[in-house]
Amino acid sequence: MSRxxxxxxxxxxxxxxxxxxxxxxxxxxxxxxxxxxxxALVIAYFGAAQQGAVGFHSIEVTIASLVSLVxxxxxxxxxxxxYDAIVGERERGSLDLLLSMPITRFELLFGKFCGLSGxxxxxxxxxxGLVGLLLSYQVxxxxxxxxxxxxxxxxxxxxxxxxxxxxxxVIATDRTMASGIAIALWFFFVLVFDLLLLGALVVTGGEYxxxxxxxxLFLNPADIFRIxxxxxxxxxxxxxxxxxxxxxxxxxxxxxxATMVMWIAAPLGFASWRFK
Amino acid sequence: MxxxxxxxxxxxxxxxxxxxxxxxxxxxxxxxxFGLIGHNGAGKSTLFKMMxxxxxxxxxxxxxxxxxxxxxxFRQVRRHIGYLPENVVFYDNLTGLETLGFFADxxxxxxxxxxALLEKVGLGHAxxxxxxxxxxxxxxxxxxxxxxxxxxxxxxxxxxxxxxxPEGIREFYQILREMREQGATVILTSHILAEIQERVDRLAxxxxxxxxxxxxxxxxxxxxxxxxxxxxxxxxxxxxELNAAxxxxxxGEVVEADGSVLLRCPRETKMAxxxxxxxxxxxxxxxxxxxxxxxxxxxxxxE
Numbered sequence: 001m002s003r004x005x006x007x008x009x010x011x012x013x014x015x016x017x018x019x020x021x022x023x024x025x026x027x028x029x030x031x032x033x034x035x036x037x038x039x040a041l042v043i044a045y046f047g048a049a050q051q052g053a054v055g056f057h058s059i060e061v062t063i064a065s066l067v068s069l070v071x072x073x074x075x076x077x078x079x080x081x082x083y084d085a086i087v088g089e090r091e092r093g094s095l096d097l098l099l100s101m102p103i104t105r106f107e108l109l110f111g112k113f114c115g116l117s118g119x120x121x122x123x124x125x126x127x128x129g130l131v132g133l134l135l136s137y138q139v140x141x142x143x144x145x146x147x148x149x150x151x152x153x154x155x156x157x158x159x160x161x162x163x164x165x166x167x168x169x170v171i172a173t174d175r176t177m178a179s180g181i182a183i184a185l186w187f188f189f190v191l192v193f194d195l196l197l198l199g200a201l202v203v204t205g206g207e208y209x210x211x212x213x214x215x216x217l218f219l220n221p222a223d224i225f226r227i228x229x230x231x232x233x234x235x236x237x238x239x240x241x242x243x244x245x246x247x248x249x250x251x252x253x254x255x256x257x258a259t260m261v262m263w264i265a266a267p268l269g270f271a272s273w274r275f276k
Numbered sequence: 277m278x279x280x281x282x283x284x285x286x287x288x289x290x291x292x293x294x295x296x297x298x299x300x301x302x303x304x305x306x307x308x309x310f311g312l313i314g315h316n317g318a319g320k321s322t323l324f325k326m327m328x329x330x331x332x333x334x335x336x337x338x339x340x341x342x343x344x345x346x347x348x349x350f351r352q353v354r355r356h357i358g359y360l361p362e363n364v365v366f367y368d369n370l371t372g373l374e375t376l377g378f379f380a381d382x383x384x385x386x387x388x389x390x391x392a393l394l395e396k397v398g399l400g401h402a403x404x405x406x407x408x409x410x411x412x413x414x415x416x417x418x419x420x421x422x423x424x425x426x427x428x429x430x431x432x433x434x435x436x437x438x439x440x441x442p443e444g445i446r447e448f449y450q451i452l453r454e455m456r457e458q459g460a461t462v463i464l465t466s467h468i469l470a471e472i473q474e475r476v477d478r479l480a481x482x483x484x485x486x487x488x489x490x491x492x493x494x495x496x497x498x499x500x501x502x503x504x505x506x507x508x509x510x511x512x513x514x515x516x517e518l519n520a521a522x523x524x525x526x527x528g529e530v531v532e533a534d535g536s537v538l539l540r541c542p543r544e545t546k547m548a549x550x551x552x553x554x555x556x557x558x559x560x561x562x563x564x565x566x567x568x569x570x571x572x573x574x575x576x577x578x579e
Contacts, residue, residue, distance in 0.1 A: 008351070014381040026369060093365040097422075100328050100359040100432075101382040102351040 011103045012111040019115025020122075023081075029123040032077060036127025039069055044131060059135065059143035063150050066128075067229045070154050071222050075161040076186050078120055082165030083182040085112045086275065087172045106272045113166050113268060120158045124151060149253075153228045153260070160221035160263035161189075167271035193220045214250050221263040228256045279306040281430055281461045282327060287336030288485075289322050296322040298485035299336075309452060309462040311472045313574060314482035320465045321362060323482070324434055327463075328359055340430065355383055358428035362435045362465075364419035368408040372399055372418050375407055376425070385426035397421045398447060412439035420448065424455070431455065433464040437471060449475050473570035481577050488577050493570055500576045502568035503540040506549060509562040510537065517559055521552045536562075 023029050043065045044056055056062070086109065089095040098108060128151050136144055165182055172178035197216055217223040231251040284302040288295060297319045304310045314320050325331040327338055329345035340357070343349045366375050376390040394403045397417040402410065410418065416439045423431055431452075437445045452462055452475075466472045472479070473493050481489040481496070489496050510518055515532050522530065522539075525548055530537045541549050546565070553560055568576075 006348070006351075010384070011382060014378070018378055022367075022369060093361070093363055094367070096325070096330055096361050097359065097364065098382075099330055100354065100357070100361075101379065102354040102384070103382055 006104065008103075008107060011101075011107040012114060015103075015108055015111025016115035016118065019112055020118040023116070023119035024122075028081075029119050029126070032120075032123035033127040033130075035073075036124060037130050039073075040066060040128050040131035041134075043069065044135065056135070056138055059139045059147060062135075063146060063229060066150065067226060071157075071226060072190055074120075074124070074154055074158045075190050075222060078158040078161035079165045079168075079182040079186055081116050081120060082113075082162045083168050083172075083178045084175050085109075085116065085166050086169040087175055087178045088169070091175050105275045109166065109170070109272050109275055110268070113163065116162055116166075117155075117159050120162060121155045124155050124158065128154070150229050153225050153257075156257070156260045156264070157221050157225040160260060160267075161185075163264045163267040163271075167267040167274075170271040170275045189220050189222050194223065214247055218259050221260060224256050224260050224263070227251060228253060228260075280304065281306045281341060282463065283337075283339045283342075284323070284327065285337050285339075287323070287326060287333045287338060289319075289326060289331065290334045295485050297326065297333075300482075300485075300487055302480060302487060302490070304461060304463055306461050307456055307459055308477040309456055309464070309475065311476035311479035312463065312465045312482060313467075313469060313472070313479060313570075314465075315578070318482040319485040320482055321434060322485075324432060324463075324465065328357065328432060329354070355426065356429040358423035358425065358431045360419045360423040360431075360433045360436050363438070364415060364422075366407045366415065366418060369406065371404050371406050372410070372414075372421075373403040375418060376421055379422050380425055383426050389425075390421075393421045393424055394418075396424070396451065398444070413441060413444055416440055417444065420451070424451070427455075427458070427460075429460055431460060431462045431464075433462065435466060436464055437466065437468065445471060469570040469574055479570075481574060483578065489573075493573070496570075496573050496577075497568055498543075500568070500573050501543065502572050502576055503542050504546055504568065505566040506539040506541050506546075507564040507566065508537045508539060508553065508560060509535060511559050511561050514556075514559040517556065521556055522549070525549065525552065 044062045084091075086095070089098060099105065128147075132144065132147050132151070135147065139147075164185055168178050168181045168185070172181060197213065201213060217227065280303040282302070282304040284300055287297060287300045289297040300319075300323060312320050312323070322331065326333050327340070327345065329338075329350060332346060338345055340353050343353055345353055367378075370378065372394055373390055376394060377387050380387045380390055391400070391403060394400050397420050399414060399417050399421065402414060407415065407418065416436070420433075420436065423433065437448055440448060456462060464472070464476070476493070478490070478492050479496070480487050489499065491499065508518065510532070515530075515537070518537065519529050525545060527539065527541060527545070527549075530539055539549065550565075553563065
């Protein structure tokens with residue numbers, strides 16, 4: 001226990017900076033940033049094409065469309081980014097040498113998480129930020145504030161999934177197993193979770209569980225991200241059934257944000273406990 | 277007074293039912309080059325990993341410089357340890373210099389020492405090339421440079437000469453001797469017994485998790501009491517005379533193969549055999565006396 005408390009930030013920094021610069025050098029950050037920019041541009045300018053018009057309409061519709069996209073994309077990217085953080089080193093055979101250094105396992109794990117988070121955050125900010133900059137000529141400050149909130153919450157969601165990925169990389173015995181678990185996690189949180197909740201509501205005719213339904217959404221960082229972004233947007237709130245069943249008092253961004261932070265901390269805590 | 281740098285007391289490691297290391301006691305003294313040999317699966321690497329604190333011991337205690345490797349002072353202990361793992365693996369996307377810089381950062385060693393270190397292990401010309409393009413021998417040299425970072429007081433080298441050519445092996449042991457002269461302690465494993473027999477001060481033979489023999493190469497030879505091998509080349513047609521002269525010594529009849537005779541001779545009979553051969557002056561064309569090699573000793577203990 002005392003080992004965990006005996007933290008040297010310098011060691012965390014060394015590991016984090018290596019991970020971060022690796023992703024810059026192999027152009028991972030660039031590739032993801034370009035994908036984000038392209039999607040954001042397309043959505044901002046062609047998002048309303050179904051309604052028979054092109055061109056930028058409103059930041060609210062743009063954010064709502066981006067949320068729908070990002071909710072699939074970022075968890076996937078984060079899981080792919082982190083699933084082999086530890087198991088990859090172990091399988092390659094470089095873990096023993098790293099652990100023979102004057103570094104604790106927690107420092108190694110947290111350093112990796114920080115470096116990868118940095119890469120994810122940097123590409124998110126660069127990709128969506130560029131589009132935000134373009135939009136800033138057409139929208140007011142409040143809208144930009146919303147857009148910044150969207151970017152910030154997207155990073156937090158990414159970190160939550162990255163934290164899960166790092167935990168997977170600790171418990172998996174090889175990379176194949178780790179990638180399997182990572183994909184299963186993505187399926188569960190992004191595709192299956194909401195369906196299960198809705199299914200349960202429909203089966204019970206909404207009689208049972210209706211009250212705890214909103215709380216159950218806290219069990220999924222992707223849903224927290226959705227609520228954080230959709231709830232504040234009056235124009236699109238009604239488009240999402242989800243937001244209408246969600247009680248106003250739970251939609252406090254601080255509460256949602258704190259839950260997200262717990263989603264980042266919990267898998268990491270589990271991982272450092274298991275990484276012995 | 278002997279100064280023990282590494283003390284291993286009654287250490288055991290169990291993996292389920294398997295006892296990979298089974299009650300090992302060992303003390304390595306300051307400034308010695310200590311060899312650890314044994315079959316694959318004898319427990320060498322497990323013992324190594326426990327000494328480095330990479331694996332917790334199931335029983336017993338390991339102290340480095342009098343301190344537990346797992347305890348509070350582990351950072352302090354590890355800053356003075358250099359480790360070269362078996363089949364060392366680095367990051368392909370970094371250059372040799374960047375790789376060394378990364379480990380220097382982790383060990384809080386001044387990075388400006390890295391280029392000289394690469395030069396020392398013969399990688400100066402490849403410092404700015406990516407590790408991806410390094411040969412096996414170059415990777416091993418880089419691994420050695422990494423282990424030398426910060427002039428460690430103790431070097432743990434697991435199969436350090438794998439992939440090195442004869443020149444590389446000679447340079448490697450040259451650097452080890454320099455390190456020892458500066459007071460460093462070296463503990464290494466090797467499969468190539470011929471290579472280490474002249475180069476280690478003491479060694480331990482491990483078998484099935486236990487230390488089977490411990491001492492200098494010479495003391496182990498004597499303990500095993502292995503016969504010397506005397507290789508004799510006789511002049512043509514003189515084999516009968518040799519057998520007749522040797523008969524009183526009771527070593528049995530010898531036969532010629534590939535133009536020479538191999539005589540297995542107990543240590544205490546050596547001088548008697550030699551005087552018989554001197555008596556055969558003119559009939560003996562050539563003569564070699566071979567001490568049992570470390571390999572013979574090792575195989576003797578394995579039987």
